[in-house]
Amino acid sequence: xxxxxxxxxxxxxxxxxxxxxxxxxxxxxxxxxxxxxxxxxxxxxxxxxxxxxxxxxxxxxxxxxxxxxxxxxxxxxxxxxxxxxxxxxxxxxxxxxxxxxxxxxxxxxxxxxxxxxxxxxxxxxxxxxxxxxxxxxxxxxxxxxxxxxxxxxxxxxxxxxxxxxxxxxxxxxxxxxxxxxxxxxxxxxxxxxxxxxxxxxxxxxxxxxxxxxxxxxxxxxxxxxxxxxxxxxxxxxxxxxxxxxxxxxxxxxxxxxxxxxxxxxxxxxxxxxxxxxxxxxxxxxxxxxxxxxxxxxxxxxxxxxxxxxxxxxxxxxxxxxxxxxxxxxxxxxxxxxxxxxxxxxxxxxxxxxxxxxxxxxxxxxxxxxxxxxxxxxxxxxxxxxxxxxxxxxxxxxxxxxxxxxxxxxxxxxxxxxxxxxxxxxxxxxxxxxxxxxxxxxxxxxxxxxxx
Numbered sequence: 001x002x003x004x005x006x007x008x009x010x011x012x013x014x015x016x017x018x019x020x021x022x023x024x025x026x027x028x029x030x031x032x033x034x035x036x037x038x039x040x041x042x043x044x045x046x047x048x049x050x051x052x053x054x055x056x057x058x059x060x061x062x063x064x065x066x067x068x069x070x071x072x073x074x075x076x077x078x079x080x081x082x083x084x085x086x087x088x089x090x091x092x093x094x095x096x097x098x099x100x101x102x103x104x105x106x107x108x109x110x111x112x113x114x115x116x117x118x119x120x121x122x123x124x125x126x127x128x129x130x131x132x133x134x135x136x137x138x139x140x141x142x143x144x145x146x147x148x149x150x151x152x153x154x155x156x157x158x159x160x161x162x163x164x165x166x167x168x169x170x171x172x173x174x175x176x177x178x179x180x181x182x183x184x185x186x187x188x189x190x191x192x193x194x195x196x197x198x199x200x201x202x203x204x205x206x207x208x209x210x211x212x213x214x215x216x217x218x219x220x221x222x223x224x225x226x227x228x229x230x231x232x233x234x235x236x237x238x239x240x241x242x243x244x245x246x247x248x249x250x251x252x253x254x255x256x257x258x259x260x261x262x263x264x265x266x267x268x269x270x271x272x273x274x275x276x277x278x279x280x281x282x283x284x285x286x287x288x289x290x291x292x293x294x295x296x297x298x299x300x301x302x303x304x305x306x307x308x309x310x311x312x313x314x315x316x317x318x319x320x321x322x323x324x325x326x327x328x329x330x331x332x333x334x335x336x337x338x339x340x341x342x343x344x345x346x347x348x349x350x351x352x353x354x355x356x357x358x359x360x361x362x363x364x365x366x367x368x369x370x371x372x373x374x375x376x377x378x379x380x381x382x383x384x385x386x387x388x389x390x391x392x393x394x395x396x397x398x399x400x401x402x403x404x405x406x407x408x409x410x411x412x413x414x415x416x417x418x419x420x421x422x423x424x425x426x427x428x429x430x431x432x433x434x435x436x437x438x439x440x441x442x443x444x445x446x447x448x449x450x451x
Contacts (some may be wrong), residue, residue, distance in 0.1 A: 016049065019046070019049060020049040020050075023046065023049055023050055023054070024049075024050060024051055024054050028054065028057035028058045028060075028061055029061045031050065031054065031058045031061075032058045032059075032060075032061030032062050033061070034046070035047055035058070035062065035066070036062060036063060036066050040069065043066060043069060043070065043073075044069070044070060044073040044074065047059075047070055047074070048074070052081065055078075055082060056081075056082055056085040056086070059082050059086070060086060060087070060090045064093075064094065064097040065097075067094055067097075068097060068098060071098070071102065076109075079106070080106070080109040080110075083106050083109070083110065084109070084110055084111060084114055087134050087136060087161055088114065088117040088118055088120075088121055088134050088135050088136065089121060089132060089133060089134040089242065091114075091118050092118055092121040092122050092131070095107075095118065095122060096122075096126075107119070117135040117136075120135065120235070120236075121133065121135070121236075124206055124207075125207070127209060127210050128206060128207050128208060128209060128210060129204040129205065129206055129207070129208040129209075129210060129213045129225075129227045129238055130206030130207065130227065130235070130236070131210070132210050132213070132238055132242050132245075132246060133206075133227045133235070133236030133237060133238050133242075134161050134236055134237060134238075134239065134242070135235070135236045136159070136160045136161040137160060137161070137162070137165075137167060137224070137226075137234075137236065137237040138153055138157045138160050138162075138163050138165070138166040138167065139166070139167055139168075139169055139234065140152065140166050140167065140168050140169070140179070140193060141168070141169065141170075141171075142168050142169070142170055142176055142177070142193070142194055143192070143194070144192070144193050145189060145190055145191060145192055145193065146184055146187045146188065146189050146190070146191045146192075146193055146196070147189030147190065149166065149179075149184055149193050150184055150185075150189070153166065153181075153184075161237075161239055162223065162224050162237070162239050163181055164180060164181050164223050164224065165178055165179070165180055165181070165223065165224050165226075165237075166178070166179050166180075166181070166184065167226050167234055167237075168193060168194075168197050169233075169234050172231075172233065173233040173234055174228075174231070174232045174233055174234070175201060175203065175226055175228055175232060175233070175234040176197075176199065177194070177197035177198055177199045177201065178197060178198055178201060178226065179193055179196055179197040179198070183196045183197075184196075201226070202216065202220050202222065202225065203225065203226045203227065203228055204216060204225055204226070204227050204228075204238065205227070205228060205229070205230070206227055206228070206229050206230075206235060208227075210246045210250075211246065211250055211337075213225060213238050213243070213246065214243045214246045214247055214250070215338075215339050217238070217240065217243050218243070219339075222240075223239065223240050224237045224238065224239045224240065225237060225238045250337070282422070286422045286423070286426060289423065289426050290426050290429070293426055293429040293430040293433060296429075296430045296433045296434040296437075297314075297433050297437065300437040300438075300440075300441055303437060303440055303441045303444065304437075306444065307380055307383060307440060307444070308380075309372070309375055309376040309377070309380045309383060310383070310437070310440065312375050313368070313371075313372055313375070313383070313387050314433065314436070316368060316371070316391070317390070317391065317394060317429065317432040317433065317436060318425070318429045318432070318433075320364060320391065320394075320395070321391075321394045321395065321397075321398050321425075321428040321429065321432050322398075322421070322424065322425030322428055322429065324357070324360065324364075324394075324395050324398035324399060324402070325398035325399070325401055325402045325421075325424040325425065325428050326402065326421040326424060326425065327399075327402065328353055328357075328398065328399040328401075328402025328403050329401075329402035329403075329405070329406060329421065329424055330402075330421075331402075332349065332402060332403050332406045332407065332416070333406050333416045335349075336406060336407075336410055336416050337416075342410075343407050343410050343411045346403070346404070346407045349403055349407075350400065350403050350404065353399040353400070353402070353403050354396060354399060354400065356399070357395055357396050357398075357399035357400075358396070360395055360399075361391070361392035361393070361395035361396050362392060364391050364392065364395050365388040365389065365391045365392030365395070366388060367391075368384070368387045368388045368391040369384045369385065369387065369388035370384075372384030372387045372388070382443070383440065386436065386439050386440055386443065387436065389439075390432065390435050390436040390439065393435065394428065394431065394432040394435070397428065397431060397432075398424075398428050401424060401427065401428065402424060405424065
């Protein structure tokens with residue numbers, strides 16, 4: 001992260017020559033952050049101040065929309081050089097955001113090798129290992145000695161994304177074993193790599209979901225994971241920086257879905273148009289869904305008019321029940337997301353939630369009784385017993401729904417995060433209002449307790 005002192009020192013520079021020196025001294029990620037925060041008309045000017053090597057590294061750290069701006073403002077030759085130097089996976093990600101005509105032109109400007117690597121990655125579905133992998137990896141032929149392997153790495157693999165692992169393949173490019181750089185460096189050069197390489201391979205297939213790739217690498221503490229096609233041929237690797245991006249992307253999507261935000265483009269610095277586009281559909285959907293909760297109240301208007309304290313008590317059902325449900329929902333979705341639990345654990349988790357929820361229900365029910373007694377007039381205080389009981393029951397329903405709904409979606413092979421917080425809150429409101437008002441109405445008519 002660009003520190004405040006560093007940011008201030010760069011911003012205060014008015015001399016372009018001095019700014020050029022400072023920008024080229026910064027780490028690429030910090031220079032990219034600085035350029036991103038500039039007004040649109042100043043970004044291209046600042047980017048042109050970077051030397052070629054720095055510009056190539058900085059470009060990969062820029063957000064997609066800023067990359068697109070620069071492509072339209074820079075000279076064609078400069079754009080082609082930058083895109084050629086990008087890693088294949090980063091280039092493929094950029095091409096996903098560009099107009100088809102621009103992508104076609106850029107592909108034509110790439111070297112044959114880089115064009116093939118990019119087309120290969122773009123050919124796999126989004127969200128899979130094939131789409132997030134890079135084709136820049138160290139590949140060794142079985143039969144080489146350690147000395148020959150090191151010589152090959154020094155002469156041919158300097159620009160590979162990572163050299164911590166080298167992947168050993170046979171004549172058909174099938175992955176047969178893996179050897180670490182540490183093993184190569186501390187083994188006698190005349191030793192055949194077959195003797196030190198491990199055939200206990202941990203790998204992913206091109207169609208493996210990216211979330212599963214992240215879980216595999218996290219589970220086995222890997223810096224890189226080989227990706228093979230259906231014939232077991234090595235086609236790429238997923239590196240630890242890719243996994244960090246995947247985890248951030250998946251966490252962002254889950255959080256936004258829980259909050260009722262569609263897509264994954266909305267951020268704190270997004271344009272108002274993006275914010276409206278991502279939030280409004282959910283808000284309209286929730287509004288129409290809430291018609292159900294309102295419809296549950298509509299038949300009881302006369303009851304509410306007879307017992308005015310109900311108008312004060314009912315918002316507590318809405319806020320408290322929804323919060324209890326979202327708490328259980330969040331914990332369950334998080335457990336499913338990190339592989340901590342599976343749908344087979346549904347009954348175990350439900351028992352735990354209901355046990356804990358029972359204590360919560362009693363506490364919330366008692367609180368509701370006390371508050372109702374404070375707010376109600378003497379002739380309305382009987383309402384407190386109903387309110388407390390319904391609050392306790394609604395809390396147990398909330399933890400049950402917060403557990404069962406995401407588990408059900410997981411069993412259906414759907415994203416559990418689709419069960420958003422606003423949706424659960426709305427369902428709980430409808431249930432709570434209907435139970436509460438039905439009991440109040442019944443008590444009034446059966447026991448003649450009307451005001």
